[in-house]
């Protein structure tokens with residue numbers, strides 16, 4: 001499977017990192033096209049203390065703890081409209097925007113995108129491929145909510161960065177991972193299922 005992952009400048013870089021780590025560790029995933037907005041690096045610096053400014057493959061592989069020569073993740077420049085995910089003729093399973101800022105959400109909803117993240121998302125919608133958006137903002141205003149409804153009508157899946165607590169997370173990592181598992185579920189990708197609800201958790 002090939003898919004695209006975009007990271008934008010909403011809070012929650014940790015969701016992006018864990019999602020990428022899980023995807024990179026998944027045998028079913030051959031190629032991950034990665035696109036980062038400019039603000040994504042600023043937020044990652046603030047939240048994770050990592051320097052992803054002017055990202056290149058060596059920075060990305062080191063960040064994700066991948067072998068330096070690993071080619072599983074392929075980084076595309078934000079202004080490269082000739083990049084692979086920019087064309088519908090490139091067969092891929094779909095795209096995840098994690099975390100998704102309200103700015104990117106609005107640009108995709110308007111259909112008037114100006115960068116490769118917007119274009120790749122637009123391609124997914126027009127090709128009827130899976131587009132999973134993981135918005136992070138609180139509270140939402142009417143424009144945010146209308147954009148989410150519009151995108152849902154256009155075929156996108158809105159999967160908010162609102163982690164569950166019913167699996168009793170003991171750490172931030174467990175909290176984050178639960179949400180990332182839900183993202184993988186959207187593509188039927190295998191994971192440890194540690195947090196999958198079985199119904200055995202409650203007395204009858």
Ligand SMILES: Cc1cc2nc3c(=O)[nH]c(=O)nc-3n(C[C@H](O)[C@H](O)[C@H](O)COP(=O)(O)O)c2cc1C
Pocket residue numbers: 007008009010011037038039040042043046100101102103104105136137138
């Ligand atoms: C530390 C930090 C946290 C931010 N958190 C959010 C957020 O949670 N949601 C959001 O929509 N924007 C957030 N922003 C603002 C966006 O980064 C800003 O709107 C930016 O223009 C989004 O551009 P992008 O979608 O191209 O990354 C945050 C910015 C910073 C610096």
